[in-house]
Amino acid sequence: MSDLELPYAYGNPSLTAVLRAHPEDFQVEEILGYDADGEGEHALLWVEKRGSNTDWVAKELARFAGVPPLNVGYAGLKDRHAVTRQTFSVQLAGKPDPDWSTFPHAEVKVLAATRHKRKLKRGALRGNRFVLVLRDAQGDRGVAEQVLGQIAQRGVPNYFGEQRFGREGGNVAQARAMFAGRRVDRDKRHFLLSAARSHIFNGVLAARVEQGSWDSPMEGEIWALDGSRSWFGPEPFDAVLSERLAKGDIHPSGPLWGRGETPAQADAAALENAIAAANADLSDGLVAAKMDQERRALRMIPRNLNWRWLEGNALELSFELPAGAYATTVVRELART
Numbered sequence: 324m325s326d327l328e329l330p331y332a333y334g335n336p337s338l339t340a341v342l343r344a345h346p347e348d349f350q351v352e353e354i355l356g357y358d359a360d361g362e363g364e365h366a367l368l369w370v371e372k373r374g375s376n377t378d379w380v381a382k383e384l385a386r387f388a389g390v391p392p393l394n395v396g397y398a399g400l401k402d403r404h405a406v407t408r409q410t411f412s413v414q415l416a417g418k419p420d421p422d423w424s425t426f427p428h429a430e431v432k433v434l435a436a437t438r439h440k441r442k443l444k445r446g447a448l449r450g451n452r453f454v455l456v457l458r459d460a461q462g463d464r465g466v467a468e469q470v471l472g473q474i475a476q477r478g479v480p481n482y483f484g485e486q487r488f489g490r491e492g493g494n495v496a497q498a499r500a501m502f503a504g505r506r507v508d509r510d511k512r513h514f515l516l517s518a519a520r521s522h523i524f525n526g527v528l529a530a531r532v533e534q535g536s537w538d539s540p541m542e543g544e545i546w547a548l549d550g551s552r553s554w555f556g557p558e559p560f561d562a563v564l565s566e567r568l569a570k571g572d573i574h575p576s577g578p579l580w581g582r583g584e585t586p587a588q589a590d591a592a593a594l595e596n597a598i599a600a601a602n603a604d605l606s607d608g609l610v611a612a613k614m615d616q617e618r619r620a621l622r623m624i625p626r627n628l629n630w631r632w633l634e635g636n637a638l639e640l641s642f643e644l645p646a647g648a649y650a651t652t653v654v655r656e657l658a659r660t
Contacts, residue, residue, distance in 0.1 A: 328529075329480075329482055329525060329528075329529050329532075329655075330529055330532045330533050331532070331655070331656055332477075332479060332480050332532055332537065332538075332656060333470045333473055333474075333656055336462075336467075336470075336655070336656065336657055336658050336659050337462045337463040337466035337467050337470065337657075337658075338457070338460050338461065338462035338463070338464075338467050338638075338657060338658035338659070339459075339460070339461050339462060339658060339659045339660075340457035340458060340459060340460040340461070340638065340658040340659075340660055341457065341458045341459050341660065342455065342457055342458075342651075342654060342658075342660040343404050343405070344456075344458045344459075346373050346374050346404060346405055346406050347373075347406050347456075348455065348456040348457075348458065349402060349404065349405035349406070349453075349455055349456075349650075350405065350406045350407070350453065350454040350455070351401055351402060351405055351406075351407040351408070351409075351451050351452070351453055351650075352407070352408045352409075352451065352452040352453075353398065353399065353401070353407075353408060353409040353410060353448055353451055354448060354449045354450045354451060354452060354643065355398065355410055355447070355448050355449065356448065356449030356450075359437040359438065359439045360438065360439045360440045360441075361437060361438055361439075362438050362439075362440065363438050363439050363440030363441070364414055364415055364416050364417065364438075364440075365396075365412045365413065365414050365415070365438065365439045365440065365441065365442055365443075366388075366412065366413045366415055366420055366423075366436055366437075366438060366439075367410060367411075367412050367436070367437050367438065367439040367443070368384070368410065368411045368412070368413065368423065368433050368435070368436050369408065369409075369410055369433070369434045369435040369436070370384075370408065370409060370410070370411055370431060370432065370433055370434065371406065371407070371408045371431070371432045371434055372401070372406075372407055372408075372409075372430060372431045372432075373405075373406045373430045373431075374403060374404065374430055375403060375428075375430050375431055376400070376401075376403040377397055377399075377400045377401050377409070378400070380411070380431055381395040381396075381397055381411060382395070383426075383428060383431070384411055384413055384426075385413070387421060387426055387427070388413050388415065388418070388421055389418070389421075390413065390414060390415065390416075390418075394413060394414040394415075394416075394442075395411060395412065395413050395414075396411065396412040396414075396442040396443035396444060396445075397409060397410065397411045397412070397443055397445070398410060398443055398444070398445060398446065398447045398448040398646075399445065399446065399448055399451075399646065402486070408434070410443060411443065412439060412441075412442050412443035414442060420436060423436050446646065446647075448646050449550070449645070449646060450550070450626075450643055450644055450645045450646050450648075451643070451644055451646070451650075452641070452642075452643050453640070453641065453642055453643070453644065453650045454639065454640070454641045455639070455640045455641075455650060455654065456633070456637055456638070456639050456640075457637065457638045457639075457640070457654070457657075457658055457660065458635070458636070458637045459635075459636055459637075460636050460637060460638045460658065461636065462658070464632070467638070467657055467658070468630070470656060470657055471628065471630055471640075471657065474625065474628065474653065474656060474657075475624075475625070475628045477538055477622075477624070478538065478571070478574075478622045478623050478624035478625070479622070479623055479624075479625075479652055479653055479656050480528050480529075480532050480537050480621065480622065480623075480652065481528065481574075481619065481620050481621055481622055481623035481648060481652065482525050482528060482529075482649070482652045482655075483521035483524060483525055483649065484649030484650075484651045484652055485651065486649065486651075487517060487518060487521045487649075488518050488521065488522070489514070489518065494514060494515055494518035495518050495519065495522045495605075497511075497515050497518075498515040498516070498518050498519040498522075498605060498608065499519075499604050499605065499608075501515050501608070502519075502604055502605065502607070502608030502611070503604070516609065516612055516614060519580075519605040519608060519609055520579045520580050520581075520609060520614065522602065522605060523578065523580045523598060523599055523602055523605060523606060523609075524577050524578060524579060524580075524619055526598040526601070526602065527577040527578060527594060527595055527598045527621075528577050528621050530594055530598060531575070531577075531594070531621060536575070537575065537621050537622060538568075538574070538575065538621070538622045539568075539575070540560045540564075540568070540575055541575070541589075541590045541591040541594070542588075542589040542590040542591065543557045543587050543588030543589030543590055543591040543592050544556055544557055544560070544575055544576075544587065544591050545557060545575075545576045545586050545587050545591065545618055546564070546573045546574070546575065546576060547573065547574045547575070547576035547618055547619065547620035547621075548572070548573060549571055549572050549573060549574060549620070549624075549645070550645045552617070552618075554576055554586075554618040556586075557586075557587065557588050557589070557591070571624045574620035574621060574622040574623075575620070575621045575622060576618040576619060576620055576621055577595065577618070577619055577621050578595050578599070578616065578617075578618065578619075579614075579616070579617040579618065579619055580599055580605070580606050580609045580610075580614070580616065581609050581610065581613075581614035581615040581616045581617065582610050582613060582614065582615055582616065583615070583616050584616075585616060586616065586618075619647075623644065623645065623648045623652065623653075625642035625643065625644055625653055626642065626643040626644075627641070627642060627643050628640070628641070628642040629641045629642070638658075640653070640654070640657075
């Protein structure tokens with residue numbers, strides 16, 4: 324199911340607009356959630372990049388510092404067609420810091436450097452701040468602002484974004500081929516397994532959006548804790564859970580498919596198993612690959628959501644998202660881009 328086929332929580336978007344007309348129209352700033360130690364053998368770098376992918380920057384930092392690429396760590400991949408600010412760690416192991424201000428790529432700037440005791444690991448971040456500009460926005464501004472108000476209160480379906488599925492969504496087809504026996508290298512395998520899990524998750528979430536249960540419980544629900552990979556349930560839906568759901572402390576969850584039975588029960592389990600069965604080559608392949616059952620929140624609430632209209636029919640949005648969430652899933656409820 325492509326991004327255009329996924330159902331909307333608030334009806335068809337009232338706007339059409341252009342996203343990423345310029346890299347500066349898509350700005351991302353990483354939120355690590357902790358400070359550097361101030362000592363240790365790792366240089367912790369605050370880096371701004373424009374029009375560059377994260378892996379390439381990591382390799383160039385290693386080259387500049389004269390260390391192997393494995394000595395460089397980062398918490399998450401950031402968009403290439405954007406201006407992004409994120410943290411890298413470079414293990415120097417007794418070597419002095421090079422002069423980071425002379426890093427020889429105009430599109431990459433090392434804004435700050437300090438020392439840290441540990442390598443930065445993938446996923447070790449709290450979230451990201453976004454500032455996006457939608458240009459040539461055409462349509463009903465009043466309806467768009469009503470939707471923005473609803474998003475601020477209720478959130479949006481936490482779909483995996485199109486970035487997860489590769490060029491023209493081809494990663495799912497490649498995952499099917501891999502499970503059918505095609506050999507792929509280790510790095511590619513990781514992306515294809517993720518795409519397969521994401522496809523099944525999006526299928527479950529799409530069904531619950533159509534039912535109207537993406538932000539409300541089904542019988543047998545498993546609850547995801549906000550901003551965490553932890554989950555619990557099922558248990559009877561009572562006043563305490565209702566209050567936590569309303570506050571955004573917990574969210575209904577969907578499966579990241581793998582070995583074993585889904586922990587959901589009753590109606591929730593029946594829906595998840597039906598979507599997995601409809602994608603049996605993917606779900607069976609994930610089990611054969613020894614992936615474990617995990618969970619992901621079905622709902623995502625942007626924090627500190629603000630918007631303003633700029634000259635030239637441009638709409639600027641700013642908000643914060645938890646790690647693993649996609650800014651494009653917020654934008655898609657508002658505008659076709």
